[in-house]
Amino acid sequence: MSGAQTTLDRALADWLDASAATLDGDATLAPQVLPRLAAAGAASAGVPVAQGGAGGDVADAVAAIAAVSARSLAAGFVLWGHRSYIEYLLQSPNSALRERLLPDLLAGRLAGATGLSNAMKFLSGLEDLQIAARGDDAHLRLDGKMPWVTNLPPGTFHVAAAVSRPGGGAFVASLASDDAGLERSEDLDLMGLRGTNTAALAITDLPLPPERVIAPDAGAWLPRVRPAFLGLQCGMSIGLARRALAEATDCAGPGRGVLAAPCTTLAAALSDQEEALTKGLRAGTFLSDPAALFRIRIALADIVAEAVGLELQASGGRAYLSGPGAGFARRWREAAFIPVITPSLVQLKSALAAQRRGAA
Numbered sequence: 001m002s003g004a005q006t007t008l009d010r011a012l013a014d015w016l017d018a019s020a021a022t023l024d025g026d027a028t029l030a031p032q033v034l035p036r037l038a039a040a041g042a043a044s045a046g047v048p049v050a051q052g053g054a055g056g057d058v059a060d061a062v063a064a065i066a067a068v069s070a071r072s073l074a075a076g077f078v079l080w081g082h083r084s085y086i087e088y089l090l091q092s093p094n095s096a097l098r099e100r101l102l103p104d105l106l107a108g109r110l111a112g113a114t115g116l117s118n119a120m121k122f123l124s125g126l127e128d129l130q131i132a133a134r135g136d137d138a139h140l141r142l143d144g145k146m147p148w149v150t151n152l153p154p155g156t157f158h159v160a161a162a163v164s165r166p167g168g169g170a171f172v173a174s175l176a177s178d179d180a181g182l183e184r185s186e187d188l189d190l191m192g193l194r195g196t197n198t199a200a201l202a203i204t205d206l207p208l209p210p211e212r213v214i215a216p217d218a219g220a221w222l223p224r225v226r227p228a229f230l231g232l233q234c235g236m237s238i239g240l241a242r243r244a245l246a247e248a249t250d251c252a253g254p255g256r257g258v259l260a261a262p263c264t265t266l267a268a269a270l271s272d273q274e275e276a277l278t279k280g281l282r283a284g285t286f287l288s289d290p291a292a293l294f295r296i297r298i299a300l301a302d303i304v305a306e307a308v309g310l311e312l313q314a315s316g317g318r319a320y321l322s323g324p325g326a327g328f329a330r331r332w333r334e335a336a337f338i339p340v341i342t343p344s345l346v347q348l349k350s351a352l353a354a355q356r357r358g359a360a
Contacts, residue, residue: 006063008071009040016071023074023195024330027187030195031153033078038108042068042079047086051098052106058087058228059278062235069239073334074193076236081151085112087228088160088172091221092214097174101158111157111197115146116222117342119162119172120229123222124343124351129164131203133171140208142173142181146201148342152177152184153197161203162218170218173208181206192333227286230293230343234277237300237338241270244307244331251314259314266310270303291355294348301338301345308335 008016015036022029037043046061047053054060061083069076086105089098104110121127131144142163149159157177164170175182185200215221248263277296280286286293308331312319319325339345
């Protein structure tokens, strides 16, 4: 048994196959990514039908991200950020904000960005919040920064941000691209994944209306959404590992039969992790045992690294030729990103080590 899987819309699959190299190398096609994902229903997976979605649960959204990431991690990265923001609205007590934004998010007319990487590190005691509020709840002003956020098409995005209160505690708010005091940088100079509208945000004296608070108590709310945040993120690893293993199997011709056994073993390990992720998300066990989800994320990153290594060995010298090896070279770069997605493997391992020390 494996985790939930999905089949991509044929038109989207063909476009991703044709566009993957461009999406990795430059921003030419960045404006098309989200509208195409939304048109194919990828952003609606796991969203209740009553809310305008395709139904299912968050495991189905993970499966959609995996299916997209198998063809283009850049597109999968965009879908992860967008779908994570949608999940925040689905789990928010602010029904008015959800009802106002969700139709445009599902249609791809508005981009949603998860700016909560800093918040998730804060939750694990790894980092202070980088945005602070002053004033009372009716007249809040924000200052701070967000050094790295994906899915920020200029002029058409909302981004979730965790904000420290002047008297202590924190809340989560939605900042809009047209807010006074919000400045988007030029796209970050990434070595790949350049078609993802990834930039930094500077926040200076930004007036926040009370109706844009996603969650008034970040300390209570963040642990509830963390399983979805990390679970959806795991979809990127699953898709990339699945594709690299498929390529390794296809390339393993005469003289490379010795790779069949490790490919089979690794595919079984991937299936086991998918199943554990799906079961944990659907049963809600990661709410009380986040460390189990941390371990799955770490294991999946290790599987990705091993899978692209097997693809290289199966391809041989062909993988090092710029033409025949272009797809492999892109997946190699994509695999290098998996360990550093926030929270990074180092941060997750540090959190697990701190938990072990506390238990001892």
